[in-house]
Amino acid sequence: MIAQHISHGFIDGMAQWLASLCTMPVSVGQEGELLRPGHIYLSPSERDLCVSSRHRFQLQPSPECSLYHPCCDVLLQSVAEVYGSDAIGIILTGMGRDGVNGMRAIHRAGGTTFAQDEASSVIYGMNQEAVKAGVIQYELPLDSLPDRLLRDVRGYMDSRPEPLA
Structure with a gap:
């Protein structure tokens, strides 16, 4: 799972670019999606990606005042908790x-x-x-x-x- 600071509208292009460079599938994480081994997930730029205890993605709205989109802390803290x-x-x-x-x-x-x-x-x-x-x-x-x-x-x-x- 990757949280990359990126401007809105560019994350799909980054996923396509990464997919062209590696053999593992790459996609932007979707609400409720079950994590699969051997898959690379990117956090959408306009939401913060979290992992639930059921190993599914949850997307949280990024606070308007947040400097970082998406927020690495949010993703990493959810990974630590789960x-x-x-x-x-x-x-x-x-x-x-x-x-x-x-x-x-x-x-x-x-x-x-x-x-x-x-x-x-x-x-x-x-x-x-x-x-x-x-x-x-x-x-x-x-x-x-x-x-x-x-x-x-x-x-x-x-x-x-x-x-x-």
């Missing part, structure tokens, strides 16, 4: 402080937090704020993040108990 210690948050290059409170929520829930390092960032802003807040466990170059994330997810999947018959 997935707890299984939550993983990644914060990349960008301006502002959005994402710090959401990463804090994941960190406090026992989840795993990553940030893009300064050297590979275009703007070391959002990620720097999260690092300074002490809520990031791993700060890595952008090109190292995918392999590390896959390693952690695979390790988690391998350590899960077999389901009872």
Whole structure:
């Protein structure tokens, strides 16, 4: 799930562009939609994306006075609430402080937090704020993040108990 600060009207184009770059399906999250593994979801620009305890999307109106559309904190905090210690948050290059409170929520829930390092960032802003807040466990170059994330997810999947018959 991705919350990317973007002007209204451009998120569908971003979804199409990302879909052209990767093999996984990419779409904009819809109200009530059930999350599917191996699918990339973008938050719509005019609403804030949340995850419900039933693993479905809920869309909340973004406050008019909000600086960030969509809001990363809203998405990350809902992920922390629903997935707890299984939550993983990644914060990349960008301006502002959005994402710090959401990463804090994941960190406090026992989840795993990553940030893009300064050297590979275009703007070391959002990620720097999260690092300074002490809520990031791993700060890595952008090109190292995918392999590390896959390693952690695979390790988690391998350590899960077999389901009872």
